[in-house]
Amino acid sequence: MIMAVPPRSMDPKKDLAVYGYGTVAWKEKMEEWKKKQNEKLQVVKHQVYKDGCINDGDDLDDPELPKMDEGRQPLSRKLPISSSKINPYRLIILLRVVILGLFFHYRIRHPVNDAYGLWLTSIICEIWFAVSWIFDQFPKWFPVERETYLDRLSLRYEKEGKPSELAAVDIFVSTVDPLKEPPLITANTVLSILAVDYPVDKVACYVSDDGAAMLTFEALSETSEFARKWVPFCKKFNLEPRAPEWYFAQNVDYLRNKVDPMFVRERRAMKREYEEFKVRINGLVAMAQKVPEEGWTMQDGTPWPGNNVRDHPGMIQVFLGHNGVHDVEGNELPRLVYVSREKRPGFEHHKKAGAMNALVRVSAVISNAPYLLNVDCDHYINNSKALREAMCFMMDPQAGKKICYVQFPQRFDGIDRHDRYSNRNVVFFDINMKGLDGIQGPIYVGTGCVFRRQALYGYDAPKKTKPPGKTCNCWPKWCCCCFRSRKKNSKGKSKDIRKTMKGRETSLQIYTLENIDEGIEGIDSEKSSLMPQIKFEKKFGQSSVFIASTLLEDGGVPPGTTSASLLKEAIHVISCGYEDKTEWGKEVGWIYGSVTEDILTGFKMHCHGWRSVYCIPKRPAFKGSAPINLSDRLHQVLRWALGSVEIFLSRHCPIWYGYGCGLKPLERFSYINSVVYPLTSLPLIAYCTLPAVCLLTGKFIVPEISNYASIVFMALFISIAATGILEMQWGGVGIDDWWRNEQFWVIGGASAHLFALFQGLLKVLAGVNTNFTVTSKAGDDGEFSDLYLFKWTSLLIPPMTLLIINIIGILVGVSNAINNGYESWGPLFGKLFFSLWVIVHLYPFLKGFMGKQDRLPTIIVVWSILLASIFSLLWVRINPFLSKDGIVLEVCGLDCD
Numbered sequence: 058m059i060m061a062v063p064p065r066s067m068d069p070k071k072d073l074a075v076y077g078y079g080t081v082a083w084k085e086k087m088e089e090w091k092k093k094q095n096e097k098l099q100v101v102k103h104q105v106y107k108d109g110c111i112n113d114g115d116d117l118d119d120p121e122l123p124k125m126d127e128g129r130q131p132l133s134r135k136l137p138i139s140s141s142k143i144n145p146y147r148l149i150i151l152l153r154v155v156i157l158g159l160f161f162h163y164r165i166r167h168p169v170n171d172a173y174g175l176w177l178t179s180i181i182c183e184i185w186f187a188v189s190w191i192f193d194q195f196p197k198w199f200p201v202e203r204e205t206y207l208d209r210l211s212l213r214y215e216k217e218g219k220p221s222e223l224a225a226v227d228i229f230v231s232t233v234d235p236l237k238e239p240p241l242i243t244a245n246t247v248l249s250i251l252a253v254d255y256p257v258d259k260v261a262c263y264v265s266d267d268g269a270a271m272l273t274f275e276a277l278s279e280t281s282e283f284a285r286k287w288v289p290f291c292k293k294f295n296l297e298p299r300a301p302e303w304y305f306a307q308n309v310d311y312l313r314n315k316v317d318p319m320f321v322r323e324r325r326a327m328k329r330e331y332e333e334f335k336v337r338i339n340g341l342v343a344m345a346q347k348v349p350e351e352g353w354t355m356q357d358g359t360p361w362p363g364n365n366v367r368d369h370p371g372m373i374q375v376f377l378g379h380n381g382v383h384d385v386e387g388n389e390l391p392r393l394v395y396v397s398r399e400k401r402p403g404f405e406h407h408k409k410a411g412a413m414n415a416l417v418r419v420s421a422v423i424s425n426a427p428y429l430l431n432v433d434c435d436h437y438i439n440n441s442k443a444l445r446e447a448m449c450f451m452m453d454p455q456a457g458k459k460i461c462y463v464q465f466p467q468r469f470d471g472i473d474r475h476d477r478y479s480n481r482n483v484v485f486f487d488i489n490m491k492g493l494d495g496i497q498g499p500i501y502v503g504t505g506c507v508f509r510r511q512a513l514y515g516y517d518a519p520k521k522t523k524p525p526g527k528t529c530n531c532w533p534k535w536c537c538c539c540f541r542s543r544k545k546n547s548k549g550k551s552k553d554i555r556k557t558m559k560g561r562e563t564s565l566q567i568y569t570l571e572n573i574d575e576g577i578e579g580i581d582s583e584k585s586s587l588m589p590q591i592k593f594e595k596k597f598g599q600s601s602v603f604i605a606s607t608l609l610e611d612g613g614v615p616p617g618t619t620s621a622s623l624l625k626e627a628i629h630v631i632s633c634g635y636e637d638k639t640e641w642g643k644e645v646g647w648i649y650g651s652v653t654e655d656i657l658t659g660f661k662m663h664c665h666g667w668r669s670v671y672c673i674p675k676r677p678a679f680k681g682s683a684p685i686n687l688s689d690r691l692h693q694v695l696r697w698a699l700g701s702v703e704i705f706l707s708r709h710c711p712i713w714y715g716y717g718c719g720l721k722p723l724e725r726f727s728y729i730n731s732v733v734y735p736l737t738s739l740p741l742i743a744y745c746t747l748p749a750v751c752l753l754t755g756k757f758i759v760p761e762i763s764n765y766a767s768i769v770f771m772a773l774f775i776s777i778a779a780t781g782i783l784e785m786q787w788g789g790v791g792i793d794d795w796w797r798n799e800q801f802w803v804i805g806g807a808s809a810h811l812f813a814l815f816q817g818l819l820k821v822l823a824g825v826n827t828n829f830t831v832t833s834k835a836g837d838d839g840e841f842s843d844l845y846l847f848k849w850t851s852l853l854i855p856p857m858t859l860l861i862i863n864i865i866g867i868l869v870g871v872s873n874a875i876n877n878g879y880e881s882w883g884p885l886f887g888k889l890f891f892s893l894w895v896i897v898h899l900y901p902f903l904k905g906f907m908g909k910q911d912r913l914p915t916i917i918v919v920w921s922i923l924l925a926s927i928f929s930l931l932w933v934r935i936n937p938f939l940s941k942d943g944i945v946l947e948v949c950g951l952d953c954d
């Protein structure tokens with residue numbers, strides 16, 4: 058019976074359901090089935106991914122691989138979440154929808170007559186919460202996980218005795234302010250990149266310095282020198298991680314695993330080398346503290362061109378490269394390039410997105426790898442196989458072609474044990490993103506992401522057989538038509554050019570505009586179908602070298618170019634006027650218009666029909682740092698929310714943008730959710746104020762409840778808890794992380810999101826510019842001293858106010874109840890619960906607010922005052938020695954009737 062399973066099926070769950078899943082024998086059968094499947098797989102040529110969309114119909118045949126070879130198999134696999142976990146989850150979601158319906162039915166038909174305003178406010182808030190819940194919930198309907206097969210990647214692309222066929226990757230590191238982003242951190246990131254487990258000639262590291270700091274430049278120079286020792290050492294002993302600071306922070310148990318004495322010796326020596334390196338870097342930092350009056354001068358005596366951060370020429374320096382320096386063992390090292398784009402007053406620089414686009418062009422001119430990885434300066438490579446992991450998706454002959462990027466989760470070092478401010482974002486990275494991966498792919502989060510270069514150039518994803526008429530991503534229909542024909546042309550041309558380029562490799566010189574014109578003119582056949590040069594210039598700008606590079610879909614630089622001419626062109630493409638009247642930032646590269654350029658950039662790609670992939674290797678691929686004190690964290694969240702508001706109010710708002718294109722509906726839901734969430738701050742603040750108002754006025758948002766109503770309320774409460782719990786289960790998230798996330802949702806919502814909303818509106822209405830406040834990255838991890846750092850910011854006011862009024866509300870409510878006798882405790886209970894719910898959510902905020910006092914934590918003082926007053930009031934009430942009527946008025950001072 059099991060043999061009847063069609064050989065192309067890859068879904069044991071589905072098939073087993075037909076063949077007796079759930080019976081006693083199913084396990085055995087499954088084993089047998091799996092074995093048979095595996096045997097079959099070896100000869101099956103065209104495998105169809107469950108995805109459906111993923112098979113391009115490409116021929117898998119690699120004549121060099123024997124028919125039964127392991128290297129023919131897919132490089133990765135989708136692992137659906139087990140149905141025993143996901144089905145109850147879905148069931149509960151549906152139940153919750155039904156219960157919500159009943160809830161609103163009751164709520165709307167039972168207004169509170171003596172507190173109509175309260176009732177109306179609460180209902181409006183609840184409706185908003187319900188809607189935003191829908192947008193958050195349904196993109197989590199099809200979560201998946203994935204598994205990669207690095208050995209198969211190796212078998213396929215690194216055949217014995219032949220040069221590696223792995224694709225090249227250009228790696229971008231962005232940094233801006235060496236004081237907030239210590240050079241040592243950037244250096245560690247760069248070292249981890251240079252030492253990555255990948256063919257050296259296929260890796261190029263570009264560091265973008267938006268601060269034009271000589272400190273960064275010199276630190277990088279030191280780093281390249283140290284890399285000559287560090288890289289061979291890492292590779293020799295296969296170390297992890299390859300960022301020295303974090304490597305040496307691990308303790309090695311020399312006794313346990315019979316460590317090679319040679320290793321012990323070399324490790325010790327290397328540790329000393331690293332310490333010296335650190336001393337040199339710290340020396341540079343110390344020197345950079347005070348700017349000399351005449352500005353910085355370089356070692357050769359010439360003044361540093363970047364002395365005026367806002368007005369300086371573009372700078373490029375190649376530190377390590379192909380024919381240059383070798384490491385101490387004589388091996389080549391990856392390329393390392395310092396880039397600081399030109400800045401002039403009067404030009405909009407578009408923050409990080411602008412920096413990334415400059416790097417896209419520079420790298421296209423210098424190495425033009427078909428794939429790009431971008432990391433923030435503090436996100437080092439923690440798993441040296443990270444690039445290979447990404448290639449398991451990108452280079453998969455069937456699945457790869459449609460993938461625009463492979464996103465890795467952000468993981469962090471140096472966060473306090475309890476992760477007080479939910480810096481790890483575990484719920485987002487382990488639940489929401491896995492959900493999206495089952496739809497059209499995770500959103501781009503700004504770092505730890507490997508891109509397909511072509512996808513960044515604003516092209517549509519390849520289509521299998523596309524029905525004509527539905528190919529583009531702009532919403533007006535007429536626009537679709539014109540756009541389609543243009544796309545076709547560009548694609549057609551790219552093929553031609555590529556062929557021609559291959560044909561006349563030696564003769565084609567492409568340094569200047571004239572040359573490329575000649576080149577195109579030379580292809581007289583099919584000339585009419587070519588996209589005119591002018592159109593390319595309109596899209597990509599005036600660099601013919603860059604334009605030519607975009608046509609090489611498999612990357613690489615045309616042969617016969619000299620590095621001097623390339624560098625000249627590289628300077629050209631980072632000049633600040635370069636993007637004028639082009640599609641950079643509009644359709645090409647990182648997209649401008651939001652401080653969270655990441656969401657926007659990924660969104661555009663999904664609109665072009667691309668899919669992205671979420672990759673979670675066992676050993677985290679990248680690790681970074683996060684702001685752990687309250688004020689910095691709130692500012693970070695403020696920036697993110699502001700970015701979302703900017704997108705929400707722009708033409709790229711996912712509610713309106715991109716219909717009739719590649720964006721799937723549930724994916725759209727998720728994007729909508731990620732731009733409207735700051736709006737939730739308004740109902741949230743209102744809702745958190747309600748309990749206090751109720752307690753103070755003695756009114757409530759629901760009338761006297763019937764039994765039916767209390768059942769509905771309970772059911773709603775239970776279904777909310779149940780979805781949470783089941784979600785934690787399939788996502789592998791702990792209750793503490795989940796709870797922190799809930800708490801921070803309230804804290805952030807009551808402060809940063811609200812401010813973001815106003816700043817965003819200000820920007821749109823009054824044109825006030827938004828700036829990108831970089832978060833400081835802790836240099837030396839000083840025992841989380843940062844956690845207790847307290848900086849005053851107005852962001853703290855709204856949550857503080859909410860806290861205070863709720864505490865006052867509780868006090869007043871309790872004392873009222875005391876005065877009014879025991880029958881009034883019943884209704885009070887609901888209000889107290891409501892109010893405590895707010896306080897409990899704001900608790901981490903209160904802790905952060907209190908800072909850290911060594912003797913007697915203020916928090917204890919506050920709580921004791923609070924409890925003390927409650928108990929004293931109670932005491933007053935119960936005290937049998939006093940006559941009731943007499944004392945009450947004296948104590949609470951309120952008019953209690």
Ligand SMILES: O=c1ccn([C@@H]2O[C@H](COP(=O)(O)OP(=O)(O)O[C@H]3O[C@H](CO)[C@@H](O)[C@H](O)[C@H]3O)[C@@H](O)[C@H]2O)c(=O)[nH]1
Pocket residue numbers: 231232233234238265267407408409412432433434435502503504652653654655693696697700829830831832833
């Ligand atoms: O004008 C600028 C401003 C920032 N950056 C770089 O942008 C990165 C992110 O800045 P950071 O302050 O660390 O922001 P985070 O909130 O920690 O970053 C997250 O959120 C950002 C969007 O707000 C994304 O760009 C990041 O990739 C993502 O990690 C850093 O490498 C900066 O050097 C620039 O290159 N130029």
Ligand SMILES: [Mn+2]
Pocket residue numbers: 433435681682683832
């Ligand atoms: Mn960061």
